[in-house]
Amino acid sequence: MHVESSSFSKQQASLDRLFARCEGAYSENTLRGYRNALKQFQGWCKERGLEWLPAEPHTIANFLDIEVKTKSISTIRHRVDAISFAHRMADLPSPAEHSEVRLALRRARRAKPRRPKQALGLTAELLNKIVAACPDTLGGRRHAALISVGYDTLCRSCELVAVRAEHLSDDFSHIYILRSKADPFGDGRVAYLSSANIQRVQTWLDASGIVHGPLFRGLHLGTVSHQMLGTSSIRRLIKRAAARAKLSDESVQALSGHSMRVGAAQDMMVAGVDTIGIMHAGGWKSQAVLARYVENASAEQLHHKRWQHLSSVFL
Template sequence: MANLMHIPSHTLIESLGVSEQFSQYVSLASEALSENTQIAYRGDWQQLGQYLYHQAISLPMSVEQAIEFLDYLAQLNYKSATITRKTASLSVLHDSCGYTQSLNPTTHQAFKLKLKGIKKRFGVAQQQATPLRIKHLELLEYLYTQAPITVAQVRDLLILNLAFDAMLRRQELVNIEVGHIQYAETGEGGTLYIPFSKTDQEGEGTYVWLSSKCMHYYQTWLTMTGVSQGQLLRKLTKHGKISKHSKVTDTTIYRTFKRVGQLLSTEQEILNFSGHSGRVGAAVELTKAKTSLAEIQNTGRWKSPVMPARYSRQLQAEQSAMAKLRP
């Protein structure tokens, strides 16, 4: 796992000589935070350190200096979500150095109003991944089964069905092991054990349902590759054999979604799939099936209903009163 202490020169620790309290926080955070969160903090603090160094500013920043930093970020044309995250990193930095409450500029009303104004100017809407729908899974299966199916095609179908059924993130797909999947007692479908995830950093674990179709491609994959333990999804050579360095990465998952999206795209529908398309598509299909928002949130393991509600907005418009009045 990345270590927050590995921060290059001309950053906060070396050029600004921040407190020992900050170093203690970094050490603890390296054990408690996810790798992606650590990477985000490290990048944000490096940028902030360089800014403070060149502006000859020391901590704690004044409210006026923090507002000027927001203007600096806005001039770089960062998206609203990125500026919000960098603001959170700025706040954590001050708190971890002992500059809490009134000494933390991000807690002041003037700073909050400035951030709100930037969000209004740039907009807060984020580009949503193209949903992977059931019709796309069925079309891909049809295209792949018109001739003897290959190992690579089975892996594509397994990845997409797993992502959809279990509403998985890319890293969750990468982390699946053979032993995490079990057949249901009824003989139809199965379950996937997710030992930890973005919203379960402490590793309490959870079980999710897998359809009989997904289990079919799971068994086909095991049979064709001989994989029997360890990581389920493996890299393949050009000849469809398990690669010597066979561990897939989230980049492998991303490229799979992109390639399938290009394959299924038509002039009427451009499918810009990404690693989140399975989660988005499943949320849309569950909304279509009249599933409650609370159930969708629970199934997708979201901490709040905000994201699943956002994913299903377009479908909700299609099912609105006006859509019924003028179809």
């Protein structure tokens, strides 16, 4: 028992050292996700008396064959990425490239062919319903501004909570998005606000008294916190606002912190904005990723737009 405890302590120390080296080079979210995934793999290996670093290809393959029984394919892929990351950071060859691991991944994909569940897009139609139902209170003004900014800027939740008052232009017409998941080195992008949403931001700032620091913050007993909202708070806030607007229970459950980004991309597609324009607006680097966002855009609206175009051409 003492030997097992000592071995686990050494493994934990090794994991801590590995991630200590990476601080500042990767985002906190990335490191947190990799750490959690590696803890799962490390614990699985410890139960079986196997080495986790370096790991043998058949060890990883067996791990994946067991994990796929209860985990989604996206979780399986993330754990392989984390294992590969650990080996790279330890200057070891990645066993994830071995044929045994590749075959295990293919088995996992074939065992779970279902597509990833897409969050319900918070389109302009839903946005207007939700914002109209926000009460004229401090919390209601924050909700209206946050949801509107999220829609206009196509920000991910982590980007939205990181926005600071200093990132707003003097006339509030645009926001500088400093860093994103697809922009780890902080090249940044500029996102623009509609006139209606400029007013909602102004109303929130006037009510909250925020001049600098995080734009969207927590509230406690009517007092504005100094701390920015957590990403999980975005999801809860959207669901509460949607329930207040009397959206169906099914719609409320389908909304997430990504819903504003999804809905805005879908609206842009329906409006005829080209792919490059949508990618630029949302900070996407991959057309394949964008395609998954917009594929649920209203087919009826797209067909009507096509028919209108064809009728004007052939008349």
